[in-house]
Amino acid sequence: MINLELPQKLQMAQKMSHQLAHAVFRPIARKYDKIEHCDTPEELIPVGAMLKNVGMSSQRTSSEGSAGVSEISNGANMMQVLATAELSWGCVGLMLSIPGLGLGNAAIQAVGTPQQKQKFGQLHCAMAITEPGCGSDSAAVQTTARLQGDNWILNGEKIFATAAQRGDAVVVWATLDRGKGKAAIKSFVVEKGTPGMEVVRCEDKMGLRVSDTAAIVFTDCKIPKDNILGSAEIADTAEARKKAFGGVMQTFDNTRPPVAAMAYGVARAALEITRELLEKEGVVFDYGKSLYNGSALQAEIYRLEAELEASRLLILKAAWMADNNQPNSKEASMCKAKAGRVGNRITLKCVELCGSLGYGEAELLEKLARDSKILDIFEGTQQIQQLIIARHVLGKSSSELK
Structure with a gap:
């Protein structure tokens, strides 16, 4: 029998995250939506310290529980998607602004050595992949890294880097040799204040306005040799190249389920607000009746709720697979594609259903709609996710199916 209930420890974490979102995030969501390019919201500083301690505790528990090879676990990945969904229900922009919980941290946890995890794990690490000429095709990175003695020298430009201004460090994707394609793509940790790294601007955005999104320029930026994540070797066979780039791309397998959880949390918040407003106007939701025995308005809400539930189950499956060391690239893309599309x-x-209340600022609905759009774009667009899924289903490589 399949049991889809969450363990008690995860239910407690989920409840605590919801309480935080309700008590801290929701009351200040509109305030910080109107303030762009501010410093880290002061309300988030103690939140970051608290969640960092919780995260360290859960990682220890997860590592202790992984001793038995056959043991089935719900660990750090499951806890992350559950907490992310609840915090995003409060405000996804504030959730992305919590100190110490950057997307770069996920990359370090995915492919970093134990020493790197210890050294950089307590920092707030941003992620820098996208470039002016390189978006969804991560293998087209043009930023370069060359080894000079005991240091790497980075040159290039990155855009749309979340938390790059406020963060303590940035995980940068760069190529060791532009002529060798994706096999030469590596990721590097560059700490804030390193000479040669400059945050040149912060973007004005439609949504996630409290979360800083920056452009960075690297000019002969020198970092220690040990700041590369993974091996510095460039694979020389097709199979080795595929495996090497797969290690870099594993970051996305870890981060796509949480991004899907963001979309789920935002969509759930919008749907709950809408139900409350409609119920105040006398609309009754009766789940004992057939979909076709109610009004068109009721049927629409029921369909949206079903889509939302499908997204939730896909997210949980991808996270569960990651916790149990099962390859989840296809499932990570499936949940991201579904939740991103459904969230929008x-x-x-x-x-639309709430009319003037939905479009005005008296409610958070218009903000939630603005925030949701980027969740279908970053960490891989809808089209990229469908391409990845198709490759897995059809057994095709990236060169065979573009």
Whole structure:
């Protein structure tokens, strides 16, 4: 029998995250939506310290529980998607602004050595992949890294780097040899204040306005040789190249389920607000009746709720697989594609159904709709996710199916 209930320890973490979102995030969500390029919100500093301690505790528990090879576990990945969904229900922009919980931290946890995890694990690490000429095709990175003595020298430009201004460090994707394609793509940790790294601007955005999104330029930026994540060797066979780039791309297998959870949390918040507003106007939701025995408005809400639930189950599956050391690249893309698309549809439909209340600032619906759009784009667009899924289903390589 399949048991889809969450263990008690995860239910407690989920409840605590919801309480934090309700008590801290929701009351200040509109305030910080109107303030762009501010410093880290002061309300988030103690939150970051608290969650960092919780994360360290859960990692210890997860590592202790992994001693038995056959043991089935719900660990750090499951806890992360559950907490992310609840915090995003409060405000996804504030959630992304919590000190110490950057996307770069996920990269370090995915491919970093124990020494690197210890050295950089307590920092707030941003992620820098996208470039002016390189978006969804991560293998087209043009930023270069060359070894000079005991240091790497980085040159290039990165855009749309989340938390790059406020963060303590940036995980940068760069190529060791532009002529060798994705096999030469590596990731490097560059700490804030390193000479040659300059944050040149912060972007004005439609959504996630409290979360800083920056452009960075690297000019002969010198970092220690040990700051590379993974091996510095460039694979010389097709199979080795595939394995090497797969290690770099494993970062996305870890981060796509949490991004899907963000989309789920935002969509759930919009749907709950919409239900409350409709119920105040006398709309009754009766789940004992057939979908076709109610009004068109009721049927629309039921369909949106079903789509949201499908997203949730896909997210949980991808996280569970990661916790149990099962390859989850296809499932990570499936949950990201589904939740990103559904999140957009639900938030926009909620604005539509609530009319002037949905479009105005008296409620958070218009903000949720603005925030949701990027969640279908970053960490891989809808089209990229579908391409990855198709490759897995059809057994095709990236060169065979583009």
